[in-house]
Amino acid sequence: MADSQRVLVVGGTHGNEVTGVHLVRRLQRNPQELTRDSFTAQTLLANLPAMAANRRYLEQDLNRCFTAALLNSEPQNGEQVLAHEINEKYGPKGADSPTDWIIDLHTTTANMGVTLVVQQHDPQAVDMALYVQQKMPDVVIFDENCTRDEDPFLCSIGQHSMLIEVGPVPQGLLRWDVFEQTARALAHALDFIDLRARGEDSLPSPRQADMYQFIEKLHLPRDEHGAICGMIHPELQDRDYRELSPGDPIFISVDGETIPFDYPESVHVAFVNEAAYYDQAHGLSLMRKRTVSWEGE
Ligand SMILES: [Zn+2]
Numbered sequence: 001m002a003d004s005q006r007v008l009v010v011g012g013t014h015g016n017e018v019t020g021v022h023l024v025r026r027l028q029r030n031p032q033e034l035t036r037d038s039f040t041a042q043t044l045l046a047n048l049p050a051m052a053a054n055r056r057y058l059e060q061d062l063n064r065c066f067t068a069a070l071l072n073s074e075p076q077n078g079e080q081v082l083a084h085e086i087n088e089k090y091g092p093k094g095a096d097s098p099t100d101w102i103i104d105l106h107t108t109t110a111n112m113g114v115t116l117v118v119q120q121h122d123p124q125a126v127d128m129a130l131y132v133q134q135k136m137p138d139v140v141i142f143d144e145n146c147t148r149d150e151d152p153f154l155c156s157i158g159q160h161s162m163l164i165e166v167g168p169v170p171q172g173l174l175r176w177d178v179f180e181q182t183a184r185a186l187a188h189a190l191d192f193i194d195l196r197a198r199g200e201d202s203l204p205s206p207r208q209a210d211m212y213q214f215i216e217k218l219h220l221p222r223d224e225h226g227a228i229c230g231m232i233h234p235e236l237q238d239r240d241y242r243e244l245s246p247g248d249p250i251f252i253s254v255d256g257e258t259i260p261f262d263y264p265e266s267v268h269v270a271f272v273n274e275a276a277y278y279d280q281a282h283g284l285s286l287m288r289k290r291t292v293s294w295e296g297e
Contacts, residue, residue: 007041007193008090009034009186010104013063013154014276015050016171019179020105023186033187036194041103044090046154047082054172056276063104066156068093068149086154093157095148102158103189105182108167109275110284111238114181117142117163119151123294124160124196130209131192131201132185139185140241142270143211143292162189168238171275205296212241212287215267220283221251221259228281229254232273236284240272244286251283 009027011020024043027033034041045051047062057079065071065083071093075081090099108115116132118125120143133139148156155161164185169178195201221230233249236242244250245266251259263286271277271285 005039005100007101010044012045014056017107019107038197064152091157099158102155102161104155104163106165111168112240114139115165128192132188135188141211208293215286217282
């Protein structure tokens, strides 16, 4: 079959999320893992300077540099220069991008297992996430509602994209369980692209799945100078995706005082005590869980 699909697997978009970096290096040594009947995927290690420094980024989060506005203006820092270069090589970003699929590999310090992040405007990606969930039933799906132009993620420069987020693992650290789950989710995603190309993805119609949608991030407790003065409550630590109701313990001050959840409704939580959030003093994300039905293509 002709090599009709251009597929890109990315690691190191965040330089201290080393699972994706080491998995991409394994794939580069073993290209058969990247090969299906209808394509051979390419690989990219996205932020080499941040990887060398074992930091998420040097000047600006690279995964916030791919909005249409930033890609169409003069770059202001190293990461924006990188974003322009990546967009030149694999884009240009848009519905006609020459790259059909981008799968970007990330990790989280939160106890989230395997989470797949897709965009509602990209039904093929939502199908991909459902396919992976059929193979790995514990997988959680985030369907974000962001236009292509406003989407700041690297993977948004492909026609279709999915971000694979696996945890818990500290920044800069490898764990086999997280590494292996990432590799498996990626392999299923590549299988899906190949099966879809041959019209054999075997998804039901109509399709249905539970999905989580981002509402907002909440700040950790801060003092009058804005310094962090509390942390995630022990009853909530490691309990990603659980439902949190008004009045439930959410934070605890450094003096041990419980701080209840002050919110008008019950919601679900994710990225609980995510280390990458501390630069903005955020403690967790609030999510809305819904059951979504959609027609197949
Ligand atoms: Zn990341």
